[in-house]
Amino acid sequence: MQNLLHNLNPEQLAAVTLPSQSALILAGAGSGKTRVLTTRIAWLIQTGQVSPGGILAVTFTNKAAKEMLTRLSALLPINTRGMWIGTFHGLCNRLLRAHHRDAGLPQTFQILDSGDQLSFIKRLLKANNIDDEKFPPRTLMYFINSAKDQGLRAAQVEAHDDFNRKMVALYDLYDAQCQREGVVDFAELLLRTYELLSRNQPLREHYQARFRHILVDEFQDTNDLQYQWLKLMAGAGKQEPAAVFAVGDDDQSIYAFRGANVGNMSAFEREFQVRNLIKLEQNYRSHGHILDSANVLIANNSKRLGKNLRTDAGHGEPVRIMEASSDIQEANWIIDEAKNLIREGSLRSEIAILYRSNAQSRVIEHALFTAGIPYRVYGGQRFFERAEIKHAIAYLQLMDNPHNDSAFLRVVNFPARGIGARSMEQLQDAARQHGISLYAAVPHVGGKAGSSLANFVRLIESARFETQNLPLPEMVQVVLDLSTLLTHYQTEKEGADRIENLEQLINAATLFVSEEGFSREAPALTGPASAAALLPAADSVTVIDADAALPAVMSPLSAFLSHASLEAGDNQAQAGQDALQLMTVHSAKGLEFDAVFITGLEEGLFPHENSMQEASGVEEERRLMYVAITRARQRLYLSFSQTRMLHGQTRYNMRSRFLDELPDESLKWLSPKIQPSWFGNKKSAWDEAPAAEANRLAQGMSKAQDSHGWRIGQNVLHAKFGEGVIVNIEGSGSSARAHINFGQFGMKLLDLSIAKLDKI
């Protein structure tokens, strides 16, 4: 016990040892949040306040869940397999498998990832003769997902115009089709679990009695449905609700665009009668100048719960800022600085280059490639998303649930077996006519089409038959052979990588089986009969629990298939090598590095132009900047550029407002700092940057100046709109008009002979 709690600072200690009531922990960046969470669990168990089975710990990412498990097993000598620690989706999957009948799902229901969901919707629109110009699949998908994220079924969504009424109708059709095929999307996992627990009182009370301590990581990222889910699970408002230990940071809320609602933090305080609010403000990550920059920047936001990070580390190096003349020059500067750091002994993997949007990585990658510096780009395609893997998975899905039409369509003619569009049309007609799945409709198709289709069905049947008693990895091997996927890629020119990936899939199955405990002599639960044994009798109030171990509630194949959907796996690009780390600011959340470059700090890019209409948008961008800054331990570099190629056009942006919100005493400008206009110094960097001029000329803009005396790229000051940049000039002489980017005020078209403009 002494051991468990020593080394905690007073705030952390207070949080870990809070009484069994709901509490909100405001955990600043780098304040030891995961440590507090895991130590809290260990302390609760060690002091006998709860058994491991009474703990429910929820995270958003698999990575966070794994991290928690690892650190917990280092703290406590217990088997963590029996504990309910996982993502919202993973935990819901487990509950739905165990109680599938009550939830109205087949035991082998399958999970659509977002790609599957999109093709599912396209198919739905086509089958119902909907014009996908008027109702774009992506829009419908967003509509459905946001409704589900708010806990709403189609019948509950309010629609006030024809378009929305149609969307609601399509949402309803979508759900019905999912139900027929035995598939669920990600949001459905949560909504279905929520509905299951809402209407099934014995089940609800069983889990409420079981989970006396619920811990939630990254609470600021919860959406409305997740919050309702937690309320239900905890029995909030009841006599003896569970103690919910919510850890979050409102300043790091950067996912409003996908439904996260920071308001859940104050709702939580209110609705869970939170008496204990603890702020973790001691930062163990960043040097002083970096932390001061973050603090001063975020103070510009209005809606905050209020928090100020402090550090015992000294000031450290100042934050370095560079204005480049072009995006190419910016990239080269970054590389020079990174080389210096490496020369001084930094590991490449301890240097991160961050950007607001993926498109910005190109120029940087090009420069790194030319310089021969190894780098790794985050966020690429992941293992289970690769086409060949999805094909193999589709065969396995059909064996486990033949009514999954998505899987059927993916592989019915891949590798090619002479089942073309015409045959499929007949099959789809038959399926629609009888209201059954494609697989089930095969016997209704006659002729040549019918016999090729019947051959395909026989292929799936025999794969299932031949593998029914095989361990999972061997099952995968057999499927790869029988489906002729392997031979198909052997004859393909560039199939070598794909074959390697397919072999990796067998490894993945082997690994999965050993990690999840399927390799031991688990009771064979492949048939529906044994699963039924787990279910409560209809009139019984005894609930058989969804034990935490997977083998108790699903077959190895079903489990592996949900694993493939719920954990898409790493993107394996250049993994393992000591390489510079390139990623968006969003994907940097939760990570930390010795040195961090934040690039493209320009109005329109960061803050992004789509966010600048509303104050709340800019505040989220500012939080994003806050996240970016607080990734750095020792060194922080900020850069922006006067010109930038975007969408095939040269853009001229003003420097980001965020740069002007940072504290001067923590900064070191490596390029001359041009004061904002209201400070007096009006000299433009353009006048002192011959390189920029040369660059511009090289880009074919030879006509730098015209008779009207203005040129593209000129910084100007306008009485009403303030500081701006001339982006384009049309016409000439006295009739010339200029497109001027005024940042917050947007793009204006002004007549140069009329508008009162000063050069700055």
Next chain:
DNA sequence: GGGTGTCCGGGATTG
């Protein structure tokens, strides 16, 4: 069915 050409649109992302 796969390969090539044309058109369009382009913010971030986990499960």
Next chain:
DNA sequence: CCGGACACCC
């Protein structure tokens, strides 16, 4: 400018 979606051709 670049990638995805789709039409068209062999």
